[in-house]
Amino acid sequence: MGVQLKFHNVTLGYDRHPAVHHLTGEVAAGALVAVIGPNGAGKSTLFRGVAGILKPLSGSIDLGGLDIRDIAYLPQSVDIDRSFPISVFDFVGTGLWRSIGFFGGMGKSVRDKITRALAAVGLNGFEGRSIGTLSGGQMQRLLFARVLLQDARLIVLDEPFNAIDTKTSADLLALVKRWHGEGRTVLAALHDMELVRDHFPETLLLARGPVAWGATAEVLTAENLMVALRMCEAFDESAAACSDDMPSQAA
Amino acid sequence: MLYDALIAPFTEFEFMRRALAAVIALALGAAPIGVFLMLRRMSLVGDAMAHAILPGAAIGFLVSGLNLFAMTTGGLIAGFTVALLAGLVARNTELKEDASLATFYLVSLALGVTIVSIKGTNIDLLHVLFGNILAMDDQTLLVIAFNATITLVVMAIIYRPLVIECVDPVFLRTVSHAGAPAHLAFLALVVINLVNAFHALGTLLGVGLMILPAGIARFWSRDITGMICIAVASAILSGYVGMVLSFQTKIPSGPAIILVAAVLYVVSLLFGPVSGLVRQMFPGRHLEA
Numbered sequence: 001m002g003v004q005l006k007f008h009n010v011t012l013g014y015d016r017h018p019a020v021h022h023l024t025g026e027v028a029a030g031a032l033v034a035v036i037g038p039n040g041a042g043k044s045t046l047f048r049g050v051a052g053i054l055k056p057l058s059g060s061i062d063l064g065g066l067d068i069r070d071i072a073y074l075p076q077s078v079d080i081d082r083s084f085p086i087s088v089f090d091f092v093g094t095g096l097w098r099s100i101g102f103f104g105g106m107g108k109s110v111r112d113k114i115t116r117a118l119a120a121v122g123l124n125g126f127e128g129r130s131i132g133t134l135s136g137g138q139m140q141r142l143l144f145a146r147v148l149l150q151d152a153r154l155i156v157l158d159e160p161f162n163a164i165d166t167k168t169s170a171d172l173l174a175l176v177k178r179w180h181g182e183g184r185t186v187l188a189a190l191h192d193m194e195l196v197r198d199h200f201p202e203t204l205l206l207a208r209g210p211v212a213w214g215a216t217a218e219v220l221t222a223e224n225l226m227v228a229l230r231m232c233e234a235f236d237e238s239a240a241a242c243s244d245d246m247p248s249q250a251a
Numbered sequence: 252m253l254y255d256a257l258i259a260p261f262t263e264f265e266f267m268r269r270a271l272a273a274v275i276a277l278a279l280g281a282a283p284i285g286v287f288l289m290l291r292r293m294s295l296v297g298d299a300m301a302h303a304i305l306p307g308a309a310i311g312f313l314v315s316g317l318n319l320f321a322m323t324t325g326g327l328i329a330g331f332t333v334a335l336l337a338g339l340v341a342r343n344t345e346l347k348e349d350a351s352l353a354t355f356y357l358v359s360l361a362l363g364v365t366i367v368s369i370k371g372t373n374i375d376l377l378h379v380l381f382g383n384i385l386a387m388d389d390q391t392l393l394v395i396a397f398n399a400t401i402t403l404v405v406m407a408i409i410y411r412p413l414v415i416e417c418v419d420p421v422f423l424r425t426v427s428h429a430g431a432p433a434h435l436a437f438l439a440l441v442v443i444n445l446v447n448a449f450h451a452l453g454t455l456l457g458v459g460l461m462i463l464p465a466g467i468a469r470f471w472s473r474d475i476t477g478m479i480c481i482a483v484a485s486a487i488l489s490g491y492v493g494m495v496l497s498f499q500t501k502i503p504s505g506p507a508i509i510l511v512a513a514v515l516y517v518v519s520l521l522f523g524p525v526s527g528l529v530r531q532m533f534p535g536r537h538l539e540a
Contacts, residue, residue: 051425053421068425068426069427075421078421079419079420081417081419084290084418084475085472085474085475085478091418094415094419097411097415098426102411102429150426
């Protein structure tokens with residue numbers, strides 16, 4: 001299997017302060033990777049970098065030739081204006097942007113596709129409702145349906161199972177495994193260690209710098225988790241410029 | 252009797268027919284823009300932009316008097332400059348769009364008032380500020396129709412990215428680069444339609460044909476397509492009734508049109524099915540499921 005995603009000594013951050021520091025490594029095509037780490041460890045920042053919303057402060061992210069439209073990114077706190085008058089059907093339909101774009105028509109086959117995606121996340125019957133009427137869990141199902149329609153090679157999910165009930169997260173996890181089975185590359189930021197152990201073969205433990213990256217059983221050791229927890233969260237306002245040739249901590 | 256009041260003015264006088272055509276063209280362009288301004292919580296941005304146009308129109312007026320093209324071009328340049336500067340500052344710094352826009356439009360407005368007060372006369376100033384839809388020549392009508400056509404064509408092109416950017420801007424950024432161009436094109440349309448409306452209603456009231464119909468539509472529809480249709484219809488209705496009112500009484504045309512729209516707004520606020528006040532007071536029994 002080829003390499004889907006390559007981090008070349010990437011540093012991502014805000015106002016020159018690193019939130020992800022000197023990350024180097026590869027994600028194989030078709031891999032199912034859990035990204036774990038304490039709050040503030042840089043998981044979301046890393047994903048924003050992968051999705052192309054945040055430019056690296058230094059280093060580079062090699063997407064293996066993927067166009068940004070080949071990446072489906074599900075952010076954590078979604079900036080969705082839920083008061084906007086748009087129906088569930090139309091909203092999910094925006095996931096088809098890549099194939100229908102500005103003017104593409106929505107013929108019967110396209111409409112069927114949207115209906116099937118809604119059914120796959122258990123939202124049949126919700127087509128005509130406006131998105132403002134959905135609950136938190138239903139909204140998350142809706143966003144998964146959109147990711148489904150995006151039909152992307154690389155799927156990046158930022159804490160997708162936060163604040164939703166067991167039934168919903170089980171349904172959505174099944175969807176994640178289906179994507180894995182279809183050979184798509186999936187990255188997911190998670191906090192539930194049980195879930196990671198049971199369902200994710202590969203794990204990246206992040207604490208600003210990478211602490212460990214590899215097979216889940218080898219990464220999730222008590223020692224590694226302690227190292228991650230000791231990570232200092234606050235930016236040091238008087239920090240000196242980082243010399244770029246400093247070796248990565250995980251190397 | 253009713254015929255005399257409602258139809259006769261238009262069959263008898265050419266200037267009334269011209270004004271009616273102008274107001275329909277204005278409504279077709281401005282009302283959809285207003286709906287998007289409202290949904291993006293940018294209603295006051297429209298108002299600010301209207302102020303920003305003043306110095307451009309004033310300079311055009313100073314250079315060549317009440318000349319259609321000079322004032323149109325001046326207004327467009329001033330509007331675009333302010334919109335572009337504000338947009339650039341907002342996209343590249345921490346400052347949000349409303350704050351940067353406020354800064355630039357105030358500068359622009361101060362310049363405009365300075366220019367007008369140095370050289371203008373009061374009567375001409377009134378024309379610039381409030382317009383006169385009943386004294387419109389063919390040329391102006393053509394300019395208005397032309398701008399409305401451009402507006403509808405461009406809106407059709409940027410409609411999808413614009414809707415997605417309203418609902419979920421982060422998503423649009425991850426699937427397409429169309430967000431920023433669509434936003435700029437939309438701001439350009441705001442400017443074009445303000446300049447358009449200023450010929451008929453003046454710089455101050457021109458924005459009214461954008462904002463009031465959008466507000467009215469919000470009370471009647473939950474769906475964006477429905478909102479746009481209702482906004483256009485209520486803008487046309489306000490224009491028509493306002494002109495009849497202005498023809499029969501001494502009320503100037505601009506204020507008459509906006510006041511009619513205001514009456515429609517109050518009626519909608521009270522009786523509109525979507526969160527209208529009466530509906531809220533007597534919601535009926537709750538449903539079974």
